[in-house]
Structure formats: C-alpha cells, structure tokens
Amino acid sequence: MRVSFSLILNDxxxxxxxxxxxxxxxxxxxxxxxxEGGPFEVERVRTFGQRWFGGSRPCYxxxxxxxxxxxxxTKTPLTCKDGGHRFQATIDVGxxxxxxxxxxxxxxRDALTVVYGYLTDRVRxxxxxxxxxxxxxxxxxxxxxxxxxxxxxxxxxxxxxxxQMEPDAAAARHIQELEEARRRxxxxxxxxxARLGEARSEVEIEALRAAGRRERxxxxxxxxxxxxxxxxxxxxxxxxxxPEDTAQALTLWGQVRAAEAAQHExxxxxxxxxxxxxxxxxxxxxxxxxxxxxxxxGPGAAGTGVAGVLExxxxxxxxxxxxxTPPQLPDYSSAPASAQAGGPVQxxxxxPAVTSAPPSGLIPVYLVxxxxxxxxxxxxxxxxxxxxxxxxxxxxxxVAAAVRLSVITYADGADVxxxxxEVSWRTGxxxxxxxxxxxxxxxxxxLRDLVPLETERLKExxxxxxxxxxxxxxxxxxxxxxEWPQAHAELMAHTYHPHLVACxxxxxxxxxxxxxxxxxxxxxxxxxxxxxxxxxxxxxVLVQQTLLHLGRSALAGxxxxxxxxxxxxxxxxxxx
Numbered sequence: 001m002r003v004s005f006s007l008i009l010n011d012x013x014x015x016x017x018x019x020x021x022x023x024x025x026x027x028x029x030x031x032x033x034x035x036e037g038g039p040f041e042v043e044r045v046r047t048f049g050q051r052w053f054g055g056s057r058p059c060y061x062x063x064x065x066x067x068x069x070x071x072x073x074t075k076t077p078l079t080c081k082d083g084g085h086r087f088q089a090t091i092d093v094g095x096x097x098x099x100x101x102x103x104x105x106x107x108x109r110d111a112l113t114v115v116y117g118y119l120t121d122r123v124r125x126x127x128x129x130x131x132x133x134x135x136x137x138x139x140x141x142x143x144x145x146x147x148x149x150x151x152x153x154x155x156x157x158x159x160x161x162x163x164q165m166e167p168d169a170a171a172a173r174h175i176q177e178l179e180e181a182r183r184r185x186x187x188x189x190x191x192x193x194a195r196l197g198e199a200r201s202e203v204e205i206e207a208l209r210a211a212g213r214r215e216r217x218x219x220x221x222x223x224x225x226x227x228x229x230x231x232x233x234x235x236x237x238x239x240x241x242x243p244e245d246t247a248q249a250l251t252l253w254g255q256v257r258a259a260e261a262a263q264h265e266x267x268x269x270x271x272x273x274x275x276x277x278x279x280x281x282x283x284x285x286x287x288x289x290x291x292x293x294x295x296x297x298g299p300g301a302a303g304t305g306v307a308g309v310l311e312x313x314x315x316x317x318x319x320x321x322x323x324x325t326p327p328q329l330p331d332y333s334s335a336p337a338s339a340q341a342g343g344p345v346q347x348x349x350x351x352p353a354v355t356s357a358p359p360s361g362l363i364p365v366y367l368v369x370x371x372x373x374x375x376x377x378x379x380x381x382x383x384x385x386x387x388x389x390x391x392x393x394x395x396x397x398x399v400a401a402a403v404r405l406s407v408i409t410y411a412d413g414a415d416v417x418x419x420x421x422e423v424s425w426r427t428g429x430x431x432x433x434x435x436x437x438x439x440x441x442x443x444x445x446x447l448r449d450l451v452p453l454e455t456e457r458l459k460e461x462x463x464x465x466x467x468x469x470x471x472x473x474x475x476x477x478x479x480x481x482x483e484w485p486q487a488h489a490e491l492m493a494h495t496y497h498p499h500l501v502a503c504x505x506x507x508x509x510x511x512x513x514x515x516x517x518x519x520x521x522x523x524x525x526x527x528x529x530x531x532x533x534x535x536x537x538x539x540x541v542l543v544q545q546t547l548l549h550l551g552r553s554a555l556a557g558x559x560x561x562x563x564x565x566x567x568x569x570x571x572x573x574x575x576x
Contacts, residue, residue, distance in 0.1 A: 004110040005069070006474035007103050007156070009061040017055035028064040030100035032138055033057060040101040066159070069112060071095055076120045078127040081456075084403075085171040089123050094160030100425070102155030114154045118484040119447075122146065123163060128453050132171045139165040153486060222440070231256075299344065360557030362405045363498035364420055364468040365548055366447065366498070367543065372411040372438035374476030374506060378434055378533040385540035386429050392544045400417075400424060401553030404458065406450070412437025414446040420454050438476035440484035441514075448491040454498045466559045468498035469550060471515055471543050472556040474530065475506040484517060492518060499561050503569070513572045522563065523572035528567055538568035 009022055013034065019025075029561055031043035041460070043059075070092050078087040095115050097103055108114055113292050123142055130138040142163050150158040167175055213236060220237070369375075369382055386407065393400040408416035417430035451468050454491055458465045478484055491497060502516035505526045517523035524542065526535035545564055553560035565571060 005067070005112045005213050005337055006109045007063050007097055007111045008107075008109065009063055010182070013279055015056045016059050019059070019061055023062070025441065029078055029568070030062045030097070032060045032062055032100050032104045034037070036102075038498055042101050042158045060104045061104050062097055064097050064100065065098045066094060067111070068160070071112070071116075073120050074122065076124060078124055080127055080132040080171070081130055081504075085169070085174060085355050085459075087127045087132070087135060087138065087165050088166045088168040089120075089127075089166075090164040091119055091123075092160075092162045092164075093119060093158060095156050097155060098151060098157040099155035102153075108156065111156055114152060114156055115158060115317050118150070118152060118158070119146070119161060119163075122333060125449065125452070127165070129456070132167050134176055135166045137169045139163055149265065153483075158255075208546055236364050245427045255359060263555050268419070275459065300449060331479035340416075340478055361464045361466045361554040361559070362402060362462045362465040363554045364380070364403065364406070364451070364454060364458060364558070365547065365550070366404065366420075366451070366468065366470045368443055368447070368470060368472045369407065369409050369432070369471060370411075370438065370473050370475040371409040371434050372433055372476040373434055373436055375532075376434045378475070378505075379434060379538040381533050381536040381540070382432055383429070385536065385543070386432075388540055389544060390423055390427060392548065394425045394427075396444075396548065397424075398544065398555060402551045402554035403547060406454075408443060410439070410443035411435035411441075412439055414443035416446070416450070420450075420458075437479040438478055440474075440512075441480045441487045444484055444487035448494065452494055453495045464557070466554055468496065469546075469561060470498045470500045471546075472500055472502045474502065474504045474509050474512055474516070475562050477506070477509075488516065501546070501561075501563065502572075504572070505530070505532055505537050505539060510572055514574075517572065520574055521571065522561070524563065524565055524569045525572050527568055528568055535568055538566045541566040542569060 006479065007027070009029070014022075016033075018033065019029075019031065033041045036039050063554060070090065073089040073091065078089055079085075080087060093109065093115055113127070121225060122145065124140040126145065127138055130141070142165070143161075146158075146161040146163070146312075150161075152158065170511065181365070218305065220240075223272055231253075237251060258322060351422040367386075375382070381527045391406070393405070404420045405423050405425070406416065406420040409415050409417055409432060411437060418427075418430070421427060451470075455465055455468060492500075498518070499522060501522045501524075502513040504513040510525055513523040513525055514520070526532075526538070542563065542565065545566075546561070549560060549562060563571075
C-alpha cells in the first residue's frame with residue numbers, strides 16, 4: 001500500500017514561535033500565514049518587528065525540499081492500442097513546491113496523489129496509441145513528453161520524471177506465445193525446405209537409375225540388330241536373356257500362329273458370303289467389282305473388303321456449314337462481372353440489388369447534458385430530446401450511417417450514458433437522473449480522454465473521420481469556475497480538438513457560453529425571460545437540425561457546421 005506524503009508539516013495552524021519544535025524539520029521550508037478575507041501570505045524575509053510581535057501569529061510550515069519517489073502503476077489500467085492488453089509502468093519522479101501558498105490554500109495533504117494522478121493520466125493516454133509489442137516506443141514517447149518542468153495548479157512542480165513501461169504478465173505471455181509461434185513457423189519453413197531437398201534428391205537419383213536401365217536396354221537391342229518391334233522381336237529378346245524358356249516359348253508361339261490362321265480363314269469365308277449376298281441383291285454391280293476385288297484382296301486395305309467398297313468418300317473429314325446456319329454460341333456479354341470472371345453469381349431477379357455506398361466521411365458527435373439539481377424541472381424534456389434525436393437519425397439511415405453519437409451527463413462528476421454508436425431504431429435511449437453539484441471540469445476532462453481515443457479507433461475502421469462535434473448544454477452555474485478553464489484549454493489544445501457548440505439556458509449563462517464555445521459563432525443562449533424547459537425544447541430542435549446538416553455534409557465528404565437558431569434561442573453576444 002502506498003504511504004501518503006504531506007508537504008504541509010503541521011496538521012493545523014501553530015504559532016510562529018513554535019515552528020522550531022516541529023519534528024524532522026527540513027532545512028528548506030516556507031512559513032505561510034492565513035489572512036482573513038484575503039490570500040495566504042508567505043513569509044519572505046522576517047523583520048525584527050515580525051520576530052518580536054509575530055511570535056503568536058498562526059502559520060503553516062511547507063516543505064520546500066526536492067523529493068524523489070518511485071511507484072508502480074497498478075490501479076490505473078494502461079490499456080494498449082488494441083484495447084485487449086495492458087502495459088505496466090514504473091514511475092521515477094522528482095518534485096518540489098513552487099507556490100507554498102497554493103499548497104496550503106488547496107490543502108495538499110498527499111503530494112503523491114497530485115503528482116501520480118497527473119502522471120498516470122498522461123501515461124494512460126500515451127499507452128492507448130501503441131500496440132502491446134511497442135512498449136519501448138511508448139516509453140520513449142511519454143519520456144520525451146515529460147522531459148521538462150511541469151507546474152501543477154496545486155503549487156507543485158515536477159522537475160524530473162522517467163517512466164519505464166513494459167507489458168503486464170498476461171500481455172508478456174501473449175507476446176512470448178507469438179514469438180514462439182514465429183520461431184516454430186521459421187523452423188517449419190527450414191524443415192520443409194530440407195524435406196523438399198531430400199525429395200528432389202530421391203527423384204534425381206531414381207531418374208539416373210531409370211536412364212541407366214534404358215541405356216542398357218538400348219545397347220542390348222542394338223546388339224540384337226535393328227528391326228521393327230513386334231512379337232517375334234520381343235520373344236527373341238526374352239530368349240536371349242532366358243534361354244531356359246525356349247521350349248515353352250516356341251510352343252506358345254506355334255499356338256498363336258495357328259489361331260491367327262484359323263481366324264483368317266473364317267474372315268475370308270464370311271467376306272465371300274457377304275459379297276455373294278450383295279451381288280444377288282443387286283447392291284454390287286459389275287462396275288464395282290474391280291474396287292471390291294481390290295478391297296477384299298488388297299493386303300494394305302484398312303478394315304474389311306466390304307468397308308473398302310462401301311465407305312463414304314467424305315468419311316473422316318470435318319463437317320461443313322456452308323449451306324446451313326452456323327451453331328449459336330451463348331452470349332455472356334450481358335452477364336454480371338462475377339459470371340464473366342468465373343466467380344459465383346447469385347440470381348435473385350431481373351436486376352441485382354443495389355447496396356448503399358459507404359459515407360465519404362464519418363463524424364463523431366457528443367451530447368453533453370446538464371443533469372444537476374437546477375435541471376430537475378426540465379429532465380423530462382431532456383429525455384424527450386434524446387428520443388427525438390433517435391427518431392430523426394433512425395428515419396434517415398443514410399445520415400445515421402455517417403454519424404456516431406454519444407451522450408454524456410454531468411453534475412458533480414461526468415457519466416457516459418450512451419457510448420459512441422450508430423443510432424437506429426434498436427438503440428436504447430438512456431434514462432436521465434439528477435445529481436447534486438455542478439462542475440464543468442470533470443466532463444471536460446472526460447471529453448479530453450474520450451475524443452482522441454475514440455477518433456483513433458474510428459480511423460482504424462473507416463478511411464476518413466471528420467473533426468468531432470460537441471453540443472454542451474449548460475443550465476446551472478459552475479461551482480468550479482476557476483478550475484474548468486484549464487481543462488477546457490487542454491481539450492482545445494489537442495490534435496483532435498472538437499468543435500464545441502455551447503448553449504446556455506439558465507440565468508447568467510452568457511459568460512460561461514462565451515468561454516465554452518470553440519468559436520464565437522458556436523455559442524447560443526436562451527432569450528431573456530425564457531422558460532428553462534421551453535429553452536431545452538428549442539435546444540433539441542437546434543441539435544436535430546444541425547445533426548441532419550452535419551450528416552448530409554459528411555456523406556458528401558466535407559465538414560459543414562452551421563447553426564440556425566430556432567425561436568427562443570439567439571447567438572451569444574460577443575465579449576466586451
């Protein structure tokens with residue numbers, strides 16, 4: 001468990017004369033006197049009168065020494081770029097007090113909470129930009145960003161900071177498994193190449209052996225003499241190699257010759273009977289006898305003698321289409337491209353279904369609603385506004401496809417009641433509840449964290465993401481009027497800073513809207529004397545009209561943010 005570290009050495013104010021009695025008093029301290037109705041006073045050079053008459057004056061003692069601490073980031077999850085793995089970080093930090101009056105005024109009892117709170121926030125944002133395998137790159141980036149003196153609003157200066165980042169245990173196991181898989185894959189490639197080499201070697205050796213056998217057979221045939229490769233030649237070669245089979249081979253050969261002679265006799269007898277039949281029936285005439293005789297008796301005639309006479313003169317030639325209609329080939333010129341390329345085609349009607357083209361640009365939109373106690377009377381109207389926005393987007397699917405909507409409520413803190421999503425009829429409308437307090441700083445810091453992270457994730461999904469737009473509804477007066485401008489400045493200084501449309505519907509909201517709006521023309525306020533609930537309804541109309549215009553401009557690939565104030569709202573007057 002981390003021990004707290006207080007820069008204020010006394011728990012309650014003590015007389016100036018008793019400062020020396022404090023235990024473990026460091027050499028560098030500042031004496032801070034509370035002043036009734038005014039700021040705290042810091043003792044610079046103590047005069048003789050102060051030493052004589054101010055001994056009983058109550059004061060606080062602030063440690064001005066340099067301090068170095070190390071800590072491991074364990075409670076704050078450092079999620080990497082893919083959102084599924086986490087880094088772990090060790091922080092080595094040095095800090096000192098630069099404004100002891102501010103330390104006492106803000107009652108900084110635990111300096112480590114202030115310092116580590118700032119640093120872990122910066123480390124978490126940096127970690128979200130890198131993959132889990134890029135721990136060294138993430139460490140270099142955050143150390144470069146923090147390589148300077150950082151003055152915190154609590155009066156503490158961070159003069160030294162080094163961060164060491166590495167994957168946590170689960171991510172380290174994941175990376176180790178990936179590396180082992182890569183090694184196995186590389187080893188498998190080498191084994192595959194080795195087996196291929198062995199197979200090629202076996203094939204080449206077998207080819208050499210077969211070539212040797214064929215060469216020996218050619219030499220043996222050459223030794224036996226040249227001639228046609230017939231049954232007698234094969235039988236001679238066999239008897240040369242195996243003379244012990246001579247008697248059996250001669251017997252078999254005699255039977256083959258006797259069978260051939262008997263077949264020739266039967267064939268000639270059948271031919272003669274057929275010719276005699278054809279002559280008796282008048283099919284063969286006297287003029288056909290020379291050709292018939294040649295076909296029957298000619299030793300080079302192909303087929304039977306009858307075939308030599310009756311075979312058509314054009315047999316064996318290609319058919320001709322000179323007098324007929326050539327066959328029609330199927331026409332694929334009008335088929336779908338997938339059919340022409342041989343790919344799968346789904347036939348579902350006369351024309352294929354047309355799919356809607358994806359939007360040329362995607363725009364994130366954030367609705368930031370005041371749910372403090374001052375907005376209790378218009379909570380129903382705020383809920384109706386969310387349902388109206390859903391109806392407008394769901395009724396225009398093309399516009400809804402180009403818009404991602406998120407809803408954030410704020411009072412003393414900030415809650416994301418609807419994460420960034422594409423709105424449809426199935427989108428659940430979040431319920432709203434009031435809460436005590438009203439501070440702008442938490443919701444502005446939540447926007448500073450969410451907008452860059454979600455913009456980067458959208459850029460991984462679509463080719464183009466347009467600059468985000470924030471609709472900020474202010475009803476109550478901010479309780480942290482001196483703190484939230486710093487968070488607003490940090491939000492607007494980011495690379496992905498949004499267009500911030502501010503609308504004030506409560507009394508005295510003009511100055512807040514002037515400071516909240518990212519440009520003067522993006523600030524609107526309710527007209528003088530308007531009912532707060534009715535002003536919320538007019539704000540709903542403004543949001544719906546602007547969303548439709550934004551979505552249509554995003555479909556065209558451009559960013560057009562234009563406000564048309566409905567009746568009951570007016571542009572905020574300029575600052576004087």
